[in-house]
Amino acid sequence: MREAVPSRPAAPSVRGLVEDLLAGDKRAAAKLISLIEDDEPEAAEALALVYPHTGRAHYVGFTGAPGVGKSSLIDRLVRDLRSRGKKVGVVAVDPTSPYSGGAVLGDRIRMADTGIDPGVFIRSMATRGHAGGLALATFDAVRVLDAMGMDLVLVETVGAGQSEVEIAGRAHTTVVVEMPFTGDAVQTMKAGILEIGDVYVVNKCDLADPDVLVANLRFQIEERDGWRPPIVRTSALKGSRIDELADAIGRHRAFLESSGRWEARERARARQEILENARRILATRVREGPTGAGFEALVGEVVARKTDPQSAAVRLLAQGAAATKSQDRRTRPSSRPRARKR
Ligand SMILES: Nc1nc2c(ncn2[C@@H]2O[C@H](COP(=O)(O)OP(=O)(O)OP(=O)(O)O)[C@@H](O)[C@H]2O)c(=O)[nH]1
Ligand SMILES: [Mg+2]
Structure with a gap:
């Protein structure tokens, strides 16, 4: 299992890997596919760089x-x-x-x-x-x-x-x-x-x-x-x-x-892949579990019958989307959720 710990030696930059790939380097291709296979966080960054060169x-x-x-x-x-x-x-x-x-x-x-x-x-x-x-x-x-x-x-x-x-x-x-x-x-x-x-x-x-x-x-x-x-x-x-x-x-x-x-x-493939990615990102957010004061406030509202669980879920996801938007502006194009390791 790979661990993204700071002590790990720095991997060659994803950007460099993609440049090598575009020049036809097989080792770069192999490394990039390994990132995808292992569902590493760098894979999302790499794929965003790769995508404009496909088609x-x-x-x-x-x-x-x-x-x-x-x-x-x-x-x-x-x-x-x-x-x-x-x-x-x-x-x-x-x-x-x-x-x-x-x-x-x-x-x-x-x-x-x-x-x-x-x-x-x-x-x-x-x-x-x-x-x-x-x-x-x-x-x-x-x-x-x-x-x-x-x-x-x-x-x-x-x-x-x-x-x-x-x-x-x-x-x-x-x-x-x-x-x-x-x-x-x-x-x-x-x-x-x-x-x-x-x-x-x-x-x-x-x-x-x-x-x-x-x-x-x-x-x-x-x-x-x-x-x-x-x-x-x-x-x-x-x-x-x-x-x-x-x-x-x-x-x-x-x-x-x-x-x-x-x-x-x-177009059919793009449609399918956007939805699949959305589903995956959503599944990860839900799995990682919402916590914090905002979440507990929602729980309180549901217990008090001020709102129902479904409406609470819709609000929760809306909050999550807003939080992610401001986070994405500060960071990389997207953060790819890691695979759940057994
Ligand atoms: N006689 C004969 N044998 C073949 C032919 N094509 C493949 N084989 C043999 O059939 C076996 C299976 O071939 P593969 O190419 O591995 O078949 P596959 O569909 O990729 O198999 P999986 O990846 O396991 O699903 C091997 O022993 C091949 O040598 C053919 O045209 N004639
Ligand atoms: Mg085969």
Whole structure:
């Protein structure tokens, strides 16, 4: 556990870290993502500095059942995109990993040739217990890679639970990965999967005939907002049709831009993130607990039936907002609440 005690040696200034990041320094990126992962107070300051430099990268979320081949596909895709001259960042979300800065994706995909390649940055994140929730922390990390100058940022989520679907839905492009031999795969698909994909991949085509699954998918997937999600048959193992996947992802970006959907997705994400941050800040204030004479006066009023608990809560929050406003004028852009440590 990190302690923000005065005796701790001074960390390199956040501003310096961000400057290094903007110059493409991978160590700065790694440090900034660690700050986000650990929910350190400096993270808010860093993100405020990073944010104006974001907005160019294409965020691509990958979702699908464990073991379908998401990491393997991303590995192949990174190479394909590099051969097209694109810079690629990867964030792998592992909500249960106890290792801070661990390398769940990296274990399997420790691409020997990408460690020194300045055009690739791969990082897995353990964000269990993050006060702001998985999706928020993940996209904070994605932004770091965006600001670093990556053309695409690929996000791998594990499984297809609620938060994974949420993360995938927040990307510009969502890639849903399936594999052919899971019997009635389409029926066993988690609800929602058929609605969230912009591109579908049937992977492991070297192992089984994908025709039935592809036909089922084609039958069930509907056109949305003028885009009919393509279905790509790949083998990540053999590296086949990875170029088709890269093309499909690129076509989806072009579609988003030409149709105005890119802007719409940006707005949807901004809306969601403002509310999530507000909720998190509020939750922290409530959790830290209001004390003092003002609070006790409110308690007295409720006990005396001069006001009711709900009205008292509304007044309490109004007071809190006023206090915070004057405090924020004196200090940094925002103070990020620390994660509750176990
Ligand atoms: N035969 C075959 N095996 C594959 C293919 N793609 C991935 N695999 C294998 O399937 C296993 C799981 O692949 P991963 O890429 O780790 O799958 P994942 O979806 O990232 O798995 P999680 O991150 O655990 O959800 C590994 O043993 C891969 O080598 C493929 O196209 N064909
Ligand atoms: Mg994986």
